[in-house]
Amino acid sequence: MIENLRYAAASGLVQRAGHSELGLATNTLRGNVYFSGLLRQPLPLREALGALRGVVVSDLKFRPKDRPKFQAWLEEEDRRFLATLGIKSEHARQELERLNVSLDALNRIREKRREAFHAARLAYFRFVLENEYEKFYILDPVITVHPDEVFFEAFSRDESSYARLGVSQDLFDDVGPFACGTTNIDFSASLAEGFDRLRAYRDTRFAIGPSGFAVATNTTTATNEDSEVHHEKKVDLPESWVRGFLQVQSAMSLSMPRFSLAPVDLYNICRFLKSHRTRKSPRALRWELEPGKRVRAVLEPWGHVIELSTIYDGTKAQSIRTWGRDRLKVLARLLPVAQRIDVHLAGTGLPSFYVLDLGGISFTLALSGWTDNDWTGGAKFDLLTRRLTGTAAEVLTVYEALRLRRFATDAELAEVTGFGIEKCRTTLSYLCQAGRAIYDLGKRVYRHRDLFFDPFTLQDAAAAVKPALEEKAPEAKAAKHIHEAEDVRVIARRPVTTGYKLSGSARGASGPRVRPLLHVDYEGQIIEASCTCAHFRSHGLTQGPCEHVLALRLAHMERLAKEDSKGGLAPA
Amino acid sequence: MLRAEPAWPREDLFTLLVARGKTRKTLRQATLLGPFDAAELTARMDAEAQALRGEGFLPGGLEARIQALQGTPRERALAAVRLGWRRDPAAVEPLLQAFSTAGFERSAVLDALGLIGDGRALSVARAEAEKKLLSRRRSGVEALRNLDDAEGLVLARGRALDRLPDEVRLALEAPVATAESVAAVLLALPVKEKGLALDSLYELGTPLAASTVIAALPKLELAAPHVWRYVKSVLKRSLLRRDAPVFGAVAHAIERAARKTPGTQAELKSGLDGSVRKTAVFRRLTQIYVMRLSWRHLRDLARYEPGRYAEAAAEVLARYGPEDTTEPTAIAGSLSTCHLLHRILLGRSERFELERSALLHRVRGKKPSALKKGVREESYPELWDASPGAYIRLLAAGRLREVHEFALTAVKRAHRSAVETAAAADIVAFLSAPHEETVELGLIELNRRFDPRAPDLELLQALAKDGRPAVREQTLRWLELAAPVWTRNVERTLALLDSKDGLLREAVANLAVAELPEAGAELRQALAERIARLLVAKETEPGQHDGLARVASLALLDELTPLMSLDDLIVLFATGSSGARSVAGALLGRHPEALDAIGLSRLAALGSHEVASLRESVRALLLSALPALRLDPSPLFALVESEWPDARTFALDLLRSELAPSLGRAVALGFLDSRRPEVQRLGRDLLYRDVPSLSPHEIDSIVDRLVQHPDRAVHAVALELLLLAPESERTLRPELLPLLRGTLFDLTPQRATKRGVLALLRSAALRDEASARLAAPLLSDFVGTKGRLDFEETIATLVEIRLAYPGLANRLQLVGGPTA
Incomplete structure (x- = not known):
């Protein structure tokens, strides 16, 4: 998928007498989105934008080392060894060794002589990396202007981290007229340098618009008029990138254990990771959650325990392991300006979310289960969310209601549209997965955000609903078959404060009858699940729920819908 | 019969034998004349020949061929071909008469007339050149070419151009047309058009057209219906033109294609009667016929035009490459399927024999035998020796080791001078030969010439x-x-x-x-x-x-x-x-006038240009403008942020060494605001120069600016400035929080800076309550640190604050005491 981005001007920071202007040029191929205001606290925003840039360019996926020098050396050694095999004469052998020593010396001299060349070549590659790479491989963040905040969203290159930076409009003075909507912004390396020039002692006007700034800060762009006036990028965007973007929303709307951290707690974790490295497994960050006790972070494999300053207020003791902890280092820059950090953990090997409160600015970092497990590789978080059926017309109605309000809770939308709250949640789930809405974890509201420029039509709504009707995921398909074949039954259903706990019995197309256990919230989202099947024993929930768990949930949802139609609304 | 022989034992004198008879076998009245010297012999031979003609005798075989023109169409065609090779003007009238009554053999007769080159055939040739039928048109046009009919050829070329597809014509007429470019266009045509385009191109007869045909042939699928008939036509044209390069290329391409395909059958429309019938295309019989025809042509060349043989043979040999060889077996060598090559290089060899049905050259006997020393196996060795240039051609263009060995042996044996007189381009071509000895020969010759x-x-x-x-x-x-x-x-x-x-x-x-x-x-x-x-x-x-x-x-x-x-x-x-x-x-x-014309500011901006020589010139010009820069050094400020290290170094050196006195505090702060460490260092040095004269208030305002910089190096400068004040005068202000928090929560801080910040917090907090109000929450946030030293210092300071200001909000809880 080729994502075309066109900018009428470059983004940048311009310093004028006594004040500076931070202009973010928007993608002119999308709708007209603009905003302008005087920044009240530039320093936290500076750090947050720097961290966002860190997420955009980060790529921590494991790649085996390419060691051409070592390979060349190995081949040379092999060649030498083979060359000596046929030599019978001792004199010839000695002569060969002598010549090899001379050759090595000459090679060293040559390497020494070519040092300058190698340095220049390296400099050239760096230049290419900085100036060309980002034109084709780094997708600019998505920016959305809402009446209450402006937020940026970005996905890392390795598709394992998602960041959302929300800047409250309360942080701006002298806010000019603005147009709500979503677009991309030119987010180059030079702009990142520009962010670092933000200072509190200078008034800084923050502007989002197609024109950016006519004057760029660096001399390269000043002399290269073409690139300044018209700057285009064609990013070859993997399908997985888009799907990942949508899966994040599914994962965010899960019910998850949540606790708070003080900045110094994250500082301690990052500091330890910075000074300790290991090749041994497990390289996990284990969270020990015990109700009424301080949360403990255990850094494995050292078993180093960091007792946090906050008390866990959940109801159930849990031990949750998360991997890919090095990705947390991207938050290091925010530690001095952070006031509070909320952590949401979906479960062992499942995504984790860090929401940093910077005082009017919130920075959400969503991490997949581990670095190599991107949001689309195996995880199917959409299966964990509620799956009532919905029609295209219902989806479109909720979309229009959300678009008009820009942000709202599910209850507010249910009231406006007249749908039941369950239906509303289902349609919102579709919208999130179609890229038309997001779930704001900090404020716990749904927000309108069109990831794609094309208008959302009835056909799009039908396409969004279709996957639910014709399940694409094999587990969901199998679950539907189990349900239709009446091979699942609910053995026990117990209402609890967070929703329902169910135990059941199910049998798939092949294999023995198994015993799925399920804990769902009132919204139908899976909080906890387990099963006696082989799939669950191997993967747990890291690859999404198994067909038996999903079939049990279908049976539960069917029963719930029957109760709903009798007039009972599930408590919100 | 007329025959001259050396008059033994004198080798400079010759005898002349004159005999008469109906055939060679029935000669009578033999007379031996002479001896004559060489000059006299020629004159005497002419006179005797004239006399014999006067008596009604004709050159041997001529009469029989002329008689054969009255026979069956096949006999007439064969006789015409032979008469064409003989090129005897006496055959023109009989041939013209035969043409007027000819049927299928019409083309053969016209070919012969063209080869004889007698102007009496012009009108016939022109008429035939306008025909639509390929064979007749080809014979007509090639006859015109052999008759040197410029006017007729112009018309024929016009018609050939009209037949060419537009894209080929445009490619041909392009200003920088090359054989490769035209060939690429030709090869991109639909299959049905490729053949006709190839033949029409060759009909044009220009050097570019011929080169294009040679370039296109290796990539053309010869055996395809609609293509083969035109490839055959190109072969026939090349035979009539004695065009050795194209003949070599077509003959080799046909042989190569014959190795790969048994041919095919297709429904094709006949050019003769227009009916569509199933036709064999490039089947095995055709392949064998054409390959034998190629060798027959070379053999006829050796007989009738011996001067051309070596050149044509060399062109054929030069086309063979390693891809033509096969895995040798006990009964067949690696070149056993290379018919023409075998005929040319090993035509007199007793080591191989030809299996005629398959045109396969097998080893004679049970196993291959080695070449005997001094034995020459090539056909017509005397013709090769008469044209040593052919050896040079083989060395320059040959791609097969055997071919190079053949040519090298000959050159070493008797033709060293041919290498010495060869064209420079040919010797250069030796250097890329696939045979080491040829490369060496080329290097030796080039060294000799140099x-x-x-x-x-x-x-x-x-x-x-x-x-x-x-x-x-x-x-x-x-x-x-x-x-x-x-x-x-x-x-x-x-x-x-x-x-x-x-x-x-x-x-x-x-x-x-x-x-x-x-x-x-x-x-x-x-x-x-x-x-x-x-x-x-x-x-x-x-x-x-x-x-x-x-x-x-x-x-x-x-x-x-x-x-x-x-x-x-x-x-x-x-x-x-x-x-x-x-x-x-x-x-x-x-x-120097550039300085005024461009202006100092714009010139300085050009100092960051991507062209290195321009940056260098700008530097020279800026150095010449030092007096102006001393008054206003601002043009250099952009240069210190240049992405080019040479520009930055120049500007920084100039500012540091020459212009420092003219740089004020604002400039120093501007430099400290940079992200480049070297610029920050210059800013720090400039600032420190003024520090003794700064008031505490001025220092505070400078520090307030510096703490907002994201770099820890600048934070260190700010801290140094703060610590300049006596301990008793140090206070904390909210403006310092970015420095204090930034340093404490820095994952990789400079130890001295962190210690300095903690010391500052302690001394200031203990000195006045306002500072303590700022320090206490900050230290409370940080006291959770797991760094031992940091923790001890922080907790100690918090305790001291707690004790010094009991009423101040403090996260620290004293055991046994009240919590604030």
Whole structure:
């Protein structure tokens, strides 16, 4: 998928007498989105934008080392060894060794002589990396202007981290007229340098618009008029990138254990990771959650325990392991300006979310289960969310209601549209997965955000609903078959404060009858699940729920819908 | 019969035998005349021949062939072919008579008339050239060519051009058309059009058309219906034209195709009667017939036109490559399927025998035997020796080891002089031969020809154009040796600088740069003028100006400066190639008026330009503008942030060494605001210069600015300034929080800075309550640190604050005491 981005001007920071202007040029191929205001606290925003840039360019996926020098050396050694095999004469052998020593010396001299060349070549590659790479491989963040905040969203290159930076409009003075909507912004390396020039002692006007700034800060762009006036990028965007973007929303709307951290707690974790490295497994960050006790972070494999300053207020003791902890280092820059950090953990090997409160600015970092497990590789978080059926017309109605309000809770939308709250949640789930809405974890509201420029039509709504009707995921398909074949039954259903706990019995197309256990919230989202099947024993929930768990949930949802139609609304 | 023989024992005298009879076997009245010397013999032979004609005798076989023209169509065609080879004018009238009554054999008769080259056949040939039927048209046009009928050929070419598809015609008429480019267009045509286009192209008879046919043949699927008949036509044309290169290419291509395909059948429309019938295309019988025809042609050449044999044979041999060889077996060598090659190279060999049904050359006997010393196995060895140029052709173009060995043996045996007189391009071609001995021979010959004092400049130029690595190495060595000679010739120098090989171009430029200071002023001036003109012109390919630019920038700046005005330079800079821009950049520094014309600020901006020579010139100009910069150094401020290290270093050095006195505190703070460490260091040094004169209030305002910088190096400066104040005067302000929090929560802080911040917090907090109000929450946030030293210092400070200000909010809870 080729994502075309066109900018009428470059983004940048311009310093004028006594004040500076931070202009973010928007993608002119999308709708007209603009905003302008005087920044009240530039320093936290500076750090947050720097961290966002860190997420955009980060790529921590494991790649085996390419060691051409070592390979060349190995081949040379092999060649030498083979060359000596046929030599019978001792004199010839000695002569060969002598010549090899001379050759090595000459090679060293040559390497020494070519040092300058190698340095220049390296400099050239760096230049290419900085100036060309980002034109084709780094997708600019998505920016959305809402009446209450402006937020940026970005996905890392390795598709394992998602960041959302929300800047409250309360942080701006002298806010000019603005147009709500979503677009991309030119987010180059030079702009990142520009962010670092933000200072509190200078008034800084923050502007989002197609024109950016006519004057760029660096001399390269000043002399290269073409690139300044018209700057285009064609990013070859993997399908997985888009799907990942949508899966994040599914994962965010899960019910998850949540606790708070003080900045110094994250500082301690990052500091330890910075000074300790290991090749041994497990390289996990284990969270020990015990109700009424301080949360403990255990850094494995050292078993180093960091007792946090906050008390866990959940109801159930849990031990949750998360991997890919090095990705947390991207938050290091925010530690001095952070006031509070909320952590949401979906479960062992499942995504984790860090929401940093910077005082009017919130920075959400969503991490997949581990670095190599991107949001689309195996995880199917959409299966964990509620799956009532919905029609295209219902989806479109909720979309229009959300678009008009820009942000709202599910209850507010249910009231406006007249749908039941369950239906509303289902349609919102579709919208999130179609890229038309997001779930704001900090404020716990749904927000309108069109990831794609094309208008959302009835056909799009039908396409969004279709996957639910014709399940694409094999587990969901199998679950539907189990349900239709009446091979699942609910053995026990117990209402609890967070929703329902169910135990059941199910049998798939092949294999023995198994015993799925399920804990769902009132919204139908899976909080906890387990099963006696082989799939669950191997993967747990890291690859999404198994067909038996999903079939049990279908049976539960069917029963719930029957109760709903009798007039009972599930408590919100 | 007339036969001359040496008059034994005198070898300089000859006897002449005259005999009469109906056939060779029934000769009578034999008379031996002579002896005569060589000159007399010729005259006497002519006289005797005339006498015999007068008696009614004709050359042997001629009458029989003429008689055969009255026979069946097959006999008539065969007789016509033979008469064509004999080229006897006496056969013209019988042939014309036969043409008037001919049927299918009409083309053969016309071919013969054309080969004889008698003008009486013109009208017939012109009429045939206009026919639509391929065979008749071909015979007509080729007869016109053999008859040298310029007028008829012009018309025929016009018709051939009309037949060509538009895209081929356009490619052919393109200004820079090459055989490869036209061939590419031809090969892209639909299959049904390719054959006719190929034949029509060859009918044009131009050198480009012939080269295109040669270039297209290896990639053409000869055996395809709609293609084969035209390939056959091209072969026949090449036979009639005695066009050795095309004959060699077609004959080889046919043989190669015959190895791969048994041919096919297709529904094809006959050109003769227009009916569509199932036709065999390039089946095995046809393949064998055509391969034998090719050898028959060479054999006839040897008999009737012996001077052409070696050339044609060499062209055929040069086409064979390793891909034509097969895995040798006990009964067949690696070349057993190469029919023509075997015929030419091993035609007299007793080691092989031909299996005629399959045209396979098997080993005679049970196993292959080695070649006996001194035995020559090639067909017609005397004809090869009579044309030693053919050996050179094989060495230059041959791709098969056996072919090279054949030619090398001959050259070593008796034709060394042929190598010595060969064209330079041929010897250069030896260097890329697939046979080591040929390469060595080429190097020996080139070394022999090369004289550094009087080098063969044509040869050098040919070598420079070659572009192959092996040739480049040799060329560079000779260019270096002969540099004092060729650099004295402007045209040669420019031609060598125009080489397409970038490495060679650079080496030539370096040699020219080294030699030009020794050359005369006149030559330098002339070269500069030519280079100035060339640089203004557009490059035909990227990098073409690089060599010229290097010579101009490094050796001819003095000469070029008066030749190019400031305006010229600006134009060159705006529109020229990268090489031209670099020369313009280098020349700019030699125009002091540029300073006024461009202005100091814009000039300084150009100091960060991507063209290095321009940056260098700008630096020279800026140095000349030092007095103005002392008054206003601001143009240099942008330069210190340049992305080019040379520009930054220059600006920083200049500011530090020459302009420091004129730089105030605001400038120092501006430099400290930079993200570049070297600029920050300059700013710090400038600031420290003024520190003794600064009031505490001024220091505070400076610190307030510095703490907002994201770099810890600048934070360290701010902290140093803060710690300049006596301990008793240190206080905390909210403005310092970015420094204090940034340092405490820094994952990789400088130890001294962190210790300094903690010390500052402690001393200030204990000194006044306002500072303590700021320090306490900050330390409370940080007290959770797991760093032992940090924790101990933090907790100690918090305890001291707790004890000093019991009423102050403090996260610390004293055991046994109240919690604030």
